Amino acid sequence: MSAKITTEFGHAVPPAPRHAVTVHMGSEWSNAVEFGADALSVVAKFKNAYPRTKPHGDIVQLSEAVLRGIGATGRACLLFPSLQSAQQCAEYATSDKRKDDGVGKRPLRADELMIRAFVARDPFLAVIFPSELYRVVAGFWSTVGVGVSSRFAEANLAHLGELRQVSLQEAEAARGHFDSLAHDTIRTRILSLIKRAPLHPHLPSSVAARDIYLYQSGMASIYKPHSYMMDYYQGTSVLFGMAFMDTLVTLEQFGTGSKFFGLGSDENIFELEAYLRESQVLGRKVQAIWVEFPANPLLVCPDIARLRKLATEYDVVLGIDDTIGSWANIDVLAMADILVTSTTKSFNGYADAIGGTAILNPASHKYTELKSLFDASYVPEVYIDDAQAIEKNSRDYLARSARLNSNGSAVAEYLASRAQDPRSAVSRVHYPSVNASGDNYRRFMRPKTPDFTPGYGCVLSVELQDLNTARAFYDNLNVHKSVHLGAPFTLAFAYTMCAYQKKLEWAAQFCLKPTQIRISVGLEDTQTLVEDFRIAVEAADQAKVTAEEGHDPS
Numbered sequence: 312m313s314a315k316i317t318t319e320f321g322h323a324v325p326p327a328p329r330h331a332v333t334v335h336m337g338s339e340w341s342n343a344v345e346f347g348a349d350a351l352s353v354v355a356k357f358k359n360a361y362p363r364t365k366p367h368g369d370i371v372q373l374s375e376a377v378l379r380g381i382g383a384t385g386r387a388c389l390l391f392p393s394l395q396s397a398q399q400c401a402e403y404a405t406s407d408k409r410k411d412d413g414v415g416k417r418p419l420r421a422d423e424l425m426i427r428a429f430v431a432r433d434p435f436l437a438v439i440f441p442s443e444l445y446r447v448v449a450g451f452w453s454t455v456g457v458g459v460s461s462r463f464a465e466a467n468l469a470h471l472g473e474l475r476q477v478s479l480q481e482a483e484a485a486r487g488h489f490d491s492l493a494h495d496t497i498r499t500r501i502l503s504l505i506k507r508a509p510l511h512p513h514l515p516s517s518v519a520a521r522d523i524y525l526y527q528s529g530m531a532s533i534y535k536p537h538s539y540m541m542d543y544y545q546g547t548s549v550l551f552g553m554a555f556m557d558t559l560v561t562l563e564q565f566g567t568g569s570k571f572f573g574l575g576s577d578e579n580i581f582e583l584e585a586y587l588r589e590s591q592v593l594g595r596k597v598q599a600i601w602v603e604f605p606a607n608p609l610l611v612c613p614d615i616a617r618l619r620k621l622a623t624e625y626d627v628v629l630g631i632d633d634t635i636g637s638w639a640n641i642d643v644l645a646m647a648d649i650l651v652t653s654t655t656k657s658f659n660g661y662a663d664a665i666g667g668t669a670i671l672n673p674a675s676h677k678y679t680e681l682k683s684l685f686d687a688s689y690v691p692e693v694y695i696d697d698a699q700a701i702e703k704n705s706r707d708y709l710a711r712s713a714r715l716n717s718n719g720s721a722v723a724e725y726l727a728s729r730a731q732d733p734r735s736a737v738s739r740v741h742y743p744s745v746n747a748s749g750d751n752y753r754r755f756m757r758p759k760t761p762d763f764t765p766g767y768g769c770v771l772s773v774e775l776q777d778l779n780t781a782r783a784f785y786d787n788l789n790v791h792k793s794v795h796l797g798a799p800f801t802l803a804f805a806y807t808m809c810a811y812q813k814k815l816e817w818a819a820q821f822c823l824k825p826t827q828i829r830i831s832v833g834l835e836d837t838q839t840l841v842e843d844f845r846i847a848v849e850a851a852d853q854a855k856v857t858a859e860e861g862h863d864p865s
Contacts, residue, residue, distance in 0.1 A: 312846060313839050316789055323359035324662065324791045324800055330367070330461045330700070332655065333662045333802070334359045336792045336809075340782035343792070343805035347812030351446075361794055362665050363453050363528060363557075366390075367461035369468060376471055377429055377437050387442040389452050390435055390464070392527070392692045394483050396457040397426045397436035399538065403451040404440065408564055416447050424448075428482035431467040431474040433694075435459055436482060454557050454564065456528030456665070457535070462696035489691035493698035497654075498523045500705060501668060504638040508757040508765075511645070517673040518644065524669045524685060525693045529634060529653020532667030533601070534561050536649055539688040540628065541566045546596030551575055551583060552606045552613045553821050554632070556810045562601065570597075573821035575606055575613040575748075580621070587625040599628040604643055605635050605752060608772050608806040608829040609741040609822060612751040619646045628677055635796070636743075639712035640765040641755045648675040654701060656797030657769065660711050664700040666693060709763055711834060715797070716766025718832040718840055720744065723771045725841050729848050736780035736851035741827070742771040770796050772806070774827045779858055780851040781805075781826040787850035788828075789843045796831035801840060804829045 316338055318324060323331035334357050336342055346353045354364055366374065366389070374388050391397040401424055403409070409418040424440045440448055452458050467474075477485075498520040506516050526532040537548065547568040550559055552575025562569040570586060572579040583600070590597050600622055605612045615631060622629035631647040637657050644650050647670075652658070654666040671681055723742040729735040743752040744767045757765045775781035785792075790801040794809075806829040811818040815825060832840065 312842050313789055313835065316791060318791060321357040321359065324793060324798070324802070327359070328663050329465070330663050331359055332361055332665055333791070333793045333795050333798065334361065334364075336794075338786070338792060340785045340805070343785070343808045344812070347805075347809045350809075362461060363456045363530065365449075366452065366458065367464065369461045369464035370459060373459075373464045373467055374437070376468075376474060378439070380429075380474060381427070381476065383439060385442055386439050387445045387448075388437040388439040389448060390437055390459045391457065392435055392459050392463065392489070392694065393486070393690045394426070394428075394436055394479055395690045396692065397438050399457070400438045400448065400451045401426060403565075404438070404448045409447050409450075419444055419447060426479070428477050428479045429474060430477050430482060430485065431470040433463065433467055433488055434477065434482035434485045435463070435467070436479075454530065454560055455534035456530040456667075457692065458527070460527060460665070460694050460697050462664075462700070463694040466694075466696055488695040489693060491695045491698060493695065493702040494525060494691075494693065495520070496702050497525065497698060497705070500702070501638070501670070504708070505644060505670065508642070508760050508763070510642040510755065510757065518670065519673070522671040522673060522682070524671075524689055525691070525698070526667040526669065527692050527697075528665045529651070529655055529667040530557050530561065531692075532651045532653070532669045533558055533630070533632065534565070535689070536630065536651070536669050536685070537561065537565060537599070539684050540598045542688070543684050544596055544598035546598030547590070548598060549583065549586070549600040549627075551579065551600055551602040551618060552611055553609065553823070554601070554603045555607045558601065558603070558632070575602070575611045577614060580614060580617050584621055587621060587627065591625060597625065597627050599630055601630045601632070603632045603635065604641070604755075605743050605768070605770075607635060607770070608827070610635070610743050610746055610770065610772065612743055612746065612748040614751050615643060615646045616754070622648070623676065628681065635768055635770050636752070636755075637712060637768055639709055639763060640716065640757060640768060641752070642757050643755050644670065644672050645674065646755075647672055648677045648681060654705070657712060657715060658708055658797075659701045659704045660708060660797060660799065661704045662795055662798040662800075664697050664704065666697060666701050711799070713763060713766075714834050715769035715832060716764075718835065718837055719769045719771060720766060721837050721841055722830065722832055722844055723767070725844060726771075726773050726848070734852065735848065736776045736784065736855040737773060737848055738776050738826075739774040740771060741774065743767040769832045770829065771832075772827050772829045774824060775851055776826070776855060778826060780854050781828065783854035784847045784851035785828055788847035798831065799834045801833040801835060802831045804831075
C-alpha cells in the first residue's frame with residue numbers, strides 16, 4: 312500500500328510546483344457530491360486549480376495591477392495574449408447566448424465592456440467589465456482556455472514597475488515571446504512522434520513542422536480551429552460520441568449550431584449519415600465532425616474509418632482528438648483532416664504546464680483549403696516560458712508512456728477480474744482492451760518496435776454496483792482525487808457525479824452513471840498501485856455484503 316494521502320483539500324497534488332495544474336478535490340465521496348451540486352462555491356475554496364477553472368494567483372495579481380493602474384474601481388478584467396482572443400471574449404460576453412440561467416445572468420451590453428492594451432515585460436490585452444458580471448464573462452475563460460498563462464503572469468509581475476497602457480496597435484506590433492527555439496523543438500518532436508512506427512510504412516508521410524500549430528491549451532486547440540471554420544463556413548458542427556464536457560459546451564456555445572451523437576456507436580453512424588444526407592438536400596452546411604478517440608470518460612472507440620468515408624463523401628472536415636490514445640500508441644492522422652491533442656496531458660506529463668496542438672493532414676482533400684484558412688487566422692499565443700517547460704518535460708514522453716500503458720493495463724486487468732465475480736461490487740471496467748469497441752482501437756495501434764510497445768493508455772473508468780459501493784470504493788481509494796490525466800501520479804475523478812449531477816437523466820442516455828469513477832494511472836510502482844485498488848475494491852465488496860445482510864450501510 313502506498314503512503315496515506317495527506318494533501319489538503321483544494322491544494323495542488325505534490326510536488327505542487329508554482330505552476331501546478333492539479334487540485335486535490337478532497338478524498339471523500341461527499342466532496343464529489345458537493346462539487347457536482349455547486350461547483351462554483353467549491354472552486355472558490357480551492358487554493359490551486361486547473362488553469363481554465365479559474366485564473367492562477369499570479370494572473371489575479373497582474374489583473375489587479377492593471378485595474379489599479381487605470382483606477383477602475385468596481386471593475387474586473389480577464390487577460391489575453393492577443394487582440395484576437397480578447398475580441399473573441401468580448402463577442403462571447405455580449406452574445407445573446409449568455410441568456411438568463413435563473414440566477415440573473417445576462418449578456419453584457421457593448422458599453423459595459425472595453426478592451427485595453429498594456430505592456431510590462433510583454434504586451435497583453437485586458438477585457439474590462441463590471442465586477443458583478445464576472446460570472447458571465449468568466450465562462451469564456453473556463454471553457455476555451457485562451458487566456459494568458461501563469462508563467463506569462465509571473466514573468467510580467469517581475470516588471471510591474473514598467474507596466475503602462477498602450478494602444479491596441481502598439482501591443483499587437485510588440486508581441487515577441489510566442490516563437491522561439493523551444494517552440495520549434497516541440498514541433499520537431501511532435502513530427503518525429505507522428506512519423507514513428509507508422510501503420511503503413513510503405514506510404515510516404517508528407518506532414519511537416521509547418522502543419523503543426525501550437526495553442527495555449529487542449530481546449531484552445533479545438534476552439535481556435537472551430538472559430539476559423541465558423542468564420543469561413545458558417546456551418547453546423549457535429550460531435551460524434553461522448554467527449555470531454557467542455558468540447559460539448561464549446562460546440563454548443565460558439566457558432567450557428569451543433570449536433571450531438573453521444574453514444575458514438577455504429578447505430579449513431581447510420582444516424583449521422585442520414586443527418587448529413589438531409590443537410591445536403593436542405594442546403595444546410597455541416598462544417599466539421601469532431602470525435603475523441605478513445606472518448607472521455609468511457610473509452611469508447613468510434614469507427615473513425617467509417618467517419619472518414621462519410622466526411623469525404625459529404626465534404627465535411629473530420630477533426631480527431633487523440634489525447635487519450637496518445638501519439639505513442641495510435642496512428643490516426645491518416646483518418647483526420649485535423650488532428651488535435653492536449654499536450655497538457657501525457658506529452659507534457661508533469662502536471663505543471665498546459666498546451667495543445669492541431670495538426671493538418673497534407674494527404675487530406677481539405678488540406679489546401681484548411682492550410683490557407685489556418686495560416687490566415689492563426690495567432691501564436693503559447694508563451695516562451697510555457698514552451699520551454701513543455702519541451703523539457705516531453706523529452707521522456709515515450710519512456711513515461713510505456714509505464715503509463717503498463718500501469719493502466721495492470722489496474723484494468725485487476726478490476727476486470729473482479730467484475731467477473733458476481734460477489735464483487737465492481738460491475739464493469741471501461742478500457743479499450745476490454746470494451747466492445749476495442750477492435751476499432753487495435754486497428755490503429757502502432758507496430759511494436761525495439762524501443763516501445765504500444766498499449767491502451769493511462770485512462771480507464773470503473774463502474775460500481777450502486778452509489779453505496781461507489782462511495783466505499785472512492786473513500787478507500789488511496790490516490791489523489793482530481794480532474795487531470797496523464798500525470799506522474801494516479802488520479803481518480805467521479806466524472807458523472809461531478810460534471811452531470813444536475814443532468815443525470817440526460818447523461819444516462821449516453822451510458823454515463825454516477826457510480827462510474829474515472830481513473831488516470833500514474834508512474835507508481837505497479838504492484839503497489841494494484842494493491843491500493845485491491846483495498847478499495849474490498850471496501851466496496853464489504854459495503855455490498857453489509858447492505859445485502861440488511862445492515863445500515865452508513
